[in-house]
Amino acid sequence: xxxxxxxxxxxxxxxxxxxxxxxxxxxxxxxxxxxxxxxxxxxxxxxxxxxxxxxxxxxxxxxxxxxxxxxxxxxxxxxxxxxxxxxxxxxxxxxxxxxxxxxxxxxxxxxxxxxxxxxxxxxxxxxxxxxxxxxxxxxxxxxxxxxxxxxxxxxxxxxxxxxxxxxxxxxxxxxxxxxxxxxxxxxxxxxxxxxxxxxxxxxxxxxxxxxxxxxxxxxxxxxxxxxxxxxxxxxxxxxxxxxxxxxxxxxxxxxxxxxxxxxxxxxxxxx
Numbered sequence: 001x002x003x004x005x006x007x008x009x010x011x012x013x014x015x016x017x018x019x020x021x022x023x024x025x026x027x028x029x030x031x032x033x034x035x036x037x038x039x040x041x042x043x044x045x046x047x048x049x050x051x052x053x054x055x056x057x058x059x060x061x062x063x064x065x066x067x068x069x070x071x072x073x074x075x076x077x078x079x080x081x082x083x084x085x086x087x088x089x090x091x092x093x094x095x096x097x098x099x100x101x102x103x104x105x106x107x108x109x110x111x112x113x114x115x116x117x118x119x120x121x122x123x124x125x126x127x128x129x130x131x132x133x134x135x136x137x138x139x140x141x142x143x144x145x146x147x148x149x150x151x152x153x154x155x156x157x158x159x160x161x162x163x164x165x166x167x168x169x170x171x172x173x174x175x176x177x178x179x180x181x182x183x184x185x186x187x188x189x190x191x192x193x194x195x196x197x198x199x200x201x202x203x204x205x206x207x208x209x210x211x212x213x214x215x216x217x218x219x220x221x222x223x224x225x226x227x228x229x230x231x232x233x234x235x236x237x238x239x240x241x242x243x244x245x246x247x248x249x250x251x252x253x254x255x256x257x258x259x260x261x262x263x264x265x266x267x268x269x270x271x
Contacts, residue, residue: 043188050193053236138169150183195233222259230266
């Protein structure tokens with residue numbers, strides 16, 4: 001709606017996991033390097049935590065771009081709010097299993113485990129690594145599911161794991177995993193995304209505007225400071241506030257977003 005007014009190729013502050021908008025803060029850069037290390041060195045399991053809206057899902061989609069189909073088989077689980085059996089079935093299906101029986105009983109579990117094991121073995125034989133990414137893991141309330149995840153790491157050869165498990169979630173996920181010490185001790189790599197600093201938030205906003213072709217300064221220094229203060233440096237909140245500021249700027253016919261406009265829009269959003 002406002003893209004033509006600001007001379008932008010598309011809206012720069014959508015809260016969708018578009019990798020082209022990924023801004024590498026120091027924490028994002030380090031997290032990506034650590035997760036790639038866990039996968040490439042077959043470390044078994046890795047954990048990424050961060051507050052809501054800090055860019056975990058976007059980082060996950062960036063990771064997917066690093067995994068070529070001829071080298072990796074990947075299962076990405078966006079919603080883990082499932083029973084342990086349903087989660088295992090979803091993983092197995094995303095790894096390529098077809099025509100699994102649907103009746104939920106002990107026989108089905110054995111069939112799924114046999115199928116899952118066969119997929120892992122075939123991938124290893126074909127020179128492919130198996131990667132399982134589970135997003136929003138903090139939503140899991142059943143401790144038995146974390147135990148099932150631990151047991152997945154038992155699929156291994158003498159010298160390597162047959163899969164790499166990447167777990168993403170909000171900070172409370174660490175407490176849930178720590179309650180299962182055997183599982184926690186098998187997570188080889190851990191990383192955490194902090195909120196953006198004022199400098200990083202300003203660079204983040206300018207980066208997203210640059211992606212859509214903006215070559216002029218739209219937000220004043222005071223506006224950038226106000227955005228950081230009102231959003232706490234959380235990218236998803238920054239996106240929401242910047243989006244409404246650009247809309248308001250168009251409505252009011254201004255060409256610069258200043259601190260006053262930011263504070264007005266933040267108040268409307270309840271921030």
